[in-house]
Amino acid sequence: DQQVxxxxxxxxxxxxxxxxxxxxxxxxxxxxxxxxxKYPAEGPTFLISISSIKDKNEDGRFTxxxxxxxxxxxxxxxxxxxxxxAVYFCAAxxxxxxxxxxxxxxxxxxxxx
Amino acid sequence: DAGVIQSPRHEVTxxxxxxxxxxxxxxxxxxxFWYRQTMMRGLELLIYFxxxxxxxxxxxxxxxxxxxMPNASFSTLKIxxxxxxxxAVYFCASxxxxxxxxxxxxxxxxxxxx
Numbered sequence: 170d171q172q173v174x175x176x177x178x179x180x181x182x183x184x185x186x187x188x189x190x191x192x193x194x195x196x197x198x199x200x201x202x203x204x205x206x207k208y209p210a211e212g213p214t215f216l217i218s219i220s221s222i223k224d225k226n227e228d229g230r231f232t233x234x235x236x237x238x239x240x241x242x243x244x245x246x247x248x249x250x251x252x253x254x255a256v257y258f259c260a261a262x263x264x265x266x267x268x269x270x271x272x273x274x275x276x277x278x279x280x281x282x
Numbered sequence: 283d284a285g286v287i288q289s290p291r292h293e294v295t296x297x298x299x300x301x302x303x304x305x306x307x308x309x310x311x312x313x314x315f316w317y318r319q320t321m322m323r324g325l326e327l328l329i330y331f332x333x334x335x336x337x338x339x340x341x342x343x344x345x346x347x348x349x350x351m352p353n354a355s356f357s358t359l360k361i362x363x364x365x366x367x368x369x370a371v372y373f374c375a376s377x378x379x380x381x382x383x384x385x386x387x388x389x390x391x392x393x394x395x396x
Contacts, residue, residue, distance in 0.1 A: 201383045212286070212373050212387030213325070258325065267338060268380040270315075272325040 172196045173261050175273035183281050188246040190276050192259035195240065199261040203270065204233060204244045207256045216257075217244070249280045284308070286388035288374050294394045300362040303391045306355055307376030315385060316349055316359050317373040325373075331357065332380050364395045 174193045182188045192202075200221040205213035219226040219233045219242070226233050232245045246253055256277045260270040287306040295301055307314045315330040329339040331351045339349070346365070351357040361368055371392050375385040 203383060205387075210389070212375070212389050215384050215386060218384060262383050268383065269327055269330070269338070270383065270385060274324045 171274075172199075173259060173271045173273040175259060175276050177276050178274070179277040179279070181279045181281060182249050184251055185248045188244075188249045188253065188278055188280065190244040190246075190257050190259075190278065192242050192244075192273055193240055194242075194261050196261070196263075196265070196271075197240065198263050198265035199271075200263040200265075201261070202233070202235060202242050203260045203262075204231075205258045205260060205272075206253075207258065207275070213258055221263075246278075249278075251280045251282050254278055254280045286374055286376055286386055288372075288388035288391050290391060291389065292392045292394075294396065295364055296396055297365055298363045299395075300360065301364045301368075301393060301395075303359040303372050303374075303393070305357045305359070305374030305388060307357070307374070308386055309355070311376035311378050311386075312354070313377045313380050313382075313385075314351060314357050315375040315377075316357070317375065317387075318370045319373065319390075320370045328359070337380075361393075364393075366395045369393055369395050 203218040204216040206216050207213045217231050235242045256275045258275045259273045262270050289304045313332050316328040319325045328341040329349045334351045349359045371390045373390045375387040377385045
């Protein structure tokens with residue numbers, strides 16, 4: 170049973186436009202959420218996170234939104250750049266899951282020049 | 283500051299052989315995690331350590347898999363004997379503590395078992 174789902178395997182956007190990546194979760198006990206970016210032949214790189222006590226966290230071009238009632242989070246990248254082309258994973262955790270990170274299946278983002 | 287270091291980066295071996303993957307976490311990090319990534323199952327946690335002690339190995343697929351952390355700067359994941367279905371990318375990650383959710387990943391070891 171997938172506790173963290175990324176239903177869009179891929180996304181293509183034009184350079185300069187907004188990229189929106191979505192993630193849904195089923196475990197209401199999750200209280201911390203993270204986004205990772207992964208380039209080919211490299212390990213995932215931590216991008217941004219959000220605690221369940223917040224509904225928004227911003228870091229430069231990256232903003233994560235959390236909707237606890239819908240069990241949904243999203244990552245907004247504005248403006249998108251070709252270097253943002255990568256696979257993006259959302260992950261969730263909490264004391265209930267013993268601090269383990271549960272990863273989604275990833276969304277491949279392509280930013281077209 | 284060096285990140286998580288994994289070796290080898292690529293490993294090709296024959297079925298039945300023993301495979302040992304190595305990881306050096308970031309200095310000062312007290313928690314270490316081993317993951318496996320496959321097309322079918324995605325990124326899954328195999329085992330994690332805190333202060334060199336294994337905390338949860340429920341993700342280890344079979345008894346053929348074992349992991350050790352003899353000191354704060356070194357961990358191994360061993361597969362014996364290896365099987366073709368073990369072919370995957372194995373990642374090691376570390377964090378300052380379990381309560382610090384942000385984990386930092388190494389570059390991975392691509393294992394191919396023929």
